[in-house]
Amino acid sequence: MIQILKHFGWTWAGLLISDDDYGVHAARSFHSDLGPAGGGCLAYTEILPWGDNPAELRRIVDVMRKSTARVVIVFAHKSHMMNLMKEVVKQNVTGLQWMASEALSSVDVLQAPHFMPYLGGTLGISIRRGEIPGLRDFLLQIRPELHHSNTDGNSMVNQFWEHTFKCRFAPPPAGWVEAGGELCTGQEVIENVETELFDVSNLRPEYNVYKAVYALAYALDDMLQCEPGRGPFSNNTCAHLQRLEPWQLVYYLKKVNFTTTFGDQVSFDENGDALPVYDIINWVWLPDGRTKVQRVGEVQMSAFKGEELSLDEDKIFWNFESKQPPRSVCSESCAPGTRMARQKGEPECCFDCVPCSEGKISNTTDSMECTSCPEDFWSSPQRDHCVPKKTEFLSYHEPLGICLTTTSLLGTFICVVVLGIFIHHHSTPIVRANNSELSFLLLVSLKLCFLCSLLFIGRPRLWTCQLRHAAFGISFVLCVSCILVKTIVVLAVFRASKPGGESSLKWFGAVQQRGTVLVLTSVQAAICTAWLVSASPVPHKNTQYHSDKIVYECIVGSTVGFAVLLGYIGLLAVLSCLLAFLARNLPDSFNEAKFITFSMLIFCAVWVAFVPAYINSPGKYADAVEVFAILASSFGLLVALFGPKCYIILVRPERNTKKAIMGRGITK
Numbered sequence: 001m002i003q004i005l006k007h008f009g010w011t012w013a014g015l016l017i018s019d020d021d022y023g024v025h026a027a028r029s030f031h032s033d034l035g036p037a038g039g040g041c042l043a044y045t046e047i048l049p050w051g052d053n054p055a056e057l058r059r060i061v062d063v064m065r066k067s068t069a070r071v072v073i074v075f076a077h078k079s080h081m082m083n084l085m086k087e088v089v090k091q092n093v094t095g096l097q098w099m100a101s102e103a104l105s106s107v108d109v110l111q112a113p114h115f116m117p118y119l120g121g122t123l124g125i126s127i128r129r130g131e132i133p134g135l136r137d138f139l140l141q142i143r144p145e146l147h148h149s150n151t152d153g154n155s156m157v158n159q160f161w162e163h164t165f166k167c168r169f170a171p172p173p174a175g176w177v178e179a180g181g182e183l184c185t186g187q188e189v190i191e192n193v194e195t196e197l198f199d200v201s202n203l204r205p206e207y208n209v210y211k212a213v214y215a216l217a218y219a220l221d222d223m224l225q226c227e228p229g230r231g232p233f234s235n236n237t238c239a240h241l242q243r244l245e246p247w248q249l250v251y252y253l254k255k256v257n258f259t260t261t262f263g264d265q266v267s268f269d270e271n272g273d274a275l276p277v278y279d280i281i282n283w284v285w286l287p288d289g290r291t292k293v294q295r296v297g298e299v300q301m302s303a304f305k306g307e308e309l310s311l312d313e314d315k316i317f318w319n320f321e322s323k324q325p326p327r328s329v330c331s332e333s334c335a336p337g338t339r340m341a342r343q344k345g346e347p348e349c350c351f352d353c354v355p356c357s358e359g360k361i362s363n364t365t366d367s368m369e370c371t372s373c374p375e376d377f378w379s380s381p382q383r384d385h386c387v388p389k390k391t392e393f394l395s396y397h398e399p400l401g402i403c404l405t406t407t408s409l410l411g412t413f414i415c416v417v418v419l420g421i422f423i424h425h426h427s428t429p430i431v432r433a434n435n436s437e438l439s440f441l442l443l444v445s446l447k448l449c450f451l452c453s454l455l456f457i458g459r460p461r462l463w464t465c466q467l468r469h470a471a472f473g474i475s476f477v478l479c480v481s482c483i484l485v486k487t488i489v490v491l492a493v494f495r496a497s498k499p500g501g502e503s504s505l506k507w508f509g510a511v512q513q514r515g516t517v518l519v520l521t522s523v524q525a526a527i528c529t530a531w532l533v534s535a536s537p538v539p540h541k542n543t544q545y546h547s548d549k550i551v552y553e554c555i556v557g558s559t560v561g562f563a564v565l566l567g568y569i570g571l572l573a574v575l576s577c578l579l580a581f582l583a584r585n586l587p588d589s590f591n592e593a594k595f596i597t598f599s600m601l602i603f604c605a606v607w608v609a610f611v612p613a614y615i616n617s618p619g620k621y622a623d624a625v626e627v628f629a630i631l632a633s634s635f636g637l638l639v640a641l642f643g644p645k646c647y648i649i650l651v652r653p654e655r656n657t658k659k660a661i662m663g664r665g666i667t668k
Helices: 002-008 021-033 054-066 078-091 113-119 135-140 156-165 205-224 246-254 399-424 429-433 436-456 462-496 510-535 559-582 592-615 620-650
Strands: 012-018 041-048 071-075 097-100 123-127 257-259 265-267 277-285 291-300 309-311 338-342 351-355 377-379 386-388 390-392 538-542 549-555
Touching: 002 309, 012 021, 012 054, 012 078, 021 041, 021 071, 041 054, 041 078, 054 078, 078 113, 113 277, 123 205, 205 246, 205 257, 205 265, 399 436, 399 620, 429 436, 429 620, 436 462, 436 510, 436 620, 462 510, 462 538, 462 549, 462 559, 462 592, 462 620, 510 559, 549 620, 559 592, 592 620
Parallel strands: 012 041, 012 071, 071 097, 097 123, 390 549
Antiparallel strands: 123 277, 257 265, 277 291, 291 309, 338 351, 377 386, 538 549
């Protein structure tokens, strides 16, 4: 029966048993075999009462009617079932698929037409039907005169003969002949009589007896073949028929293995149990109201594992409108993407289907657990398979990346244009008065600052991670060093204009200016080299910011190295700002200090704001903040330092004279 339940996927069934060893043993077997290993559960187990107990039967049928289990298994006897069916008919409980044990599957009275609306389509387990060769011919040869019977006609054969031919053997009862009764001669033709005795096509218990007798015969034959001195018992002895012990016969019975003419194998397992063979029968409700019991399959435990059950489903009659097998489950199967969660206080077959959480999947039906996706994968929307995680970095193709790239290239272009203007007007007073060599170097460094921001855009690679901060640090130190030297030059020129200060420019001439810029920039280059050698920045796949994304970023490697790089830039910037601030009130002819002061204030303000913004920006936005700081500070320096000069060169050329520069030309 469990094989049938598994075949049709009936995991939720009710069990009705009789209150005796037959029913109790069946219940125990079902509870053990249909448990976790069997993949099924019993919705209820009810004991059918002996005799007519209307109250108890009413309660049992009410349980059946209210239960969601549509399959009912019965291990009971005819009397139990008859009493139960009275209540089933009374409450009109239909729509159930019944399964009957061998004690009920062949009970004719339950197959009556008035029970078919309820029991039609029942699947039953029946003792194997078989054929006994020669049995019909033997029965047809039976004759009264061949049987050593009592003369009074009371033998079994004589009674059968009298019943079949409606006659009496001599001497007949008084008045039999006078009443027109016939005397039996023993020569009546038995072949012409239709009787169940000669129907040998549906032998079930008889076939088992036949196999048992043959098993015993094979065991005895094997025992008789034993040769003294080669026996299986102690001292290689054989069994003696005159002193045969039961255990000796059992020894040979366990070794029996033969196949009947009907094709059934007869053998015993290690426990001494015969390998069972059952027929599966189906109660068919015919259109004309009659009933028929037909064989629709078999269960043969001697078959290979998984092939024990064979069913001809096309022959099965289902007593439902759909004409299909019913579905009897406590909970529907959990689809892929969900997992089974036991319902508290309910059997294992009753569960809820809980969707897998993000990052976990289940790709099988009725999965007990959801499995986590690999690190670089994430669950699909249906949670039934893993998909590669989306990648995130500051890309050239997204609006933010396009905007920053455009701004960087624009700044580079402006630097080139300004550099071209200064080169073209290199002989004019305003260019020469502001240390043209440092101005050219400053424009080149600003152009490098604009270009180094491009290293922060695009998917991080090892070389871009290593180069971006180094290029940024060296470019900005070169830029700030030029500004610092220009500020020192302004102070030196002012001091040289005073009595006794003529030697100031001598000690800070062009060679010293170039050397100062080179030394200050070399220090930053040394810092970057030490940083790259000791703990180089490397690309990193960050999965902490977003569980469903991989954020590609550059980790700085050594926080100390990065801090020293920024600190050195900050130190030079603060120093330049202080010196420019001290020179802010110098005479108008040296107003370069005012522009330097303003530019360095912008520079410092941008980078002071950068630090907290950078720390609190996740993923690609940290790169965007750093690029923005680079561009903002570069534009601030470019506009503050070179904007006024370009304005004079291009728009007010009349101010680009020595007199104007010295404060004796055209006034503002």
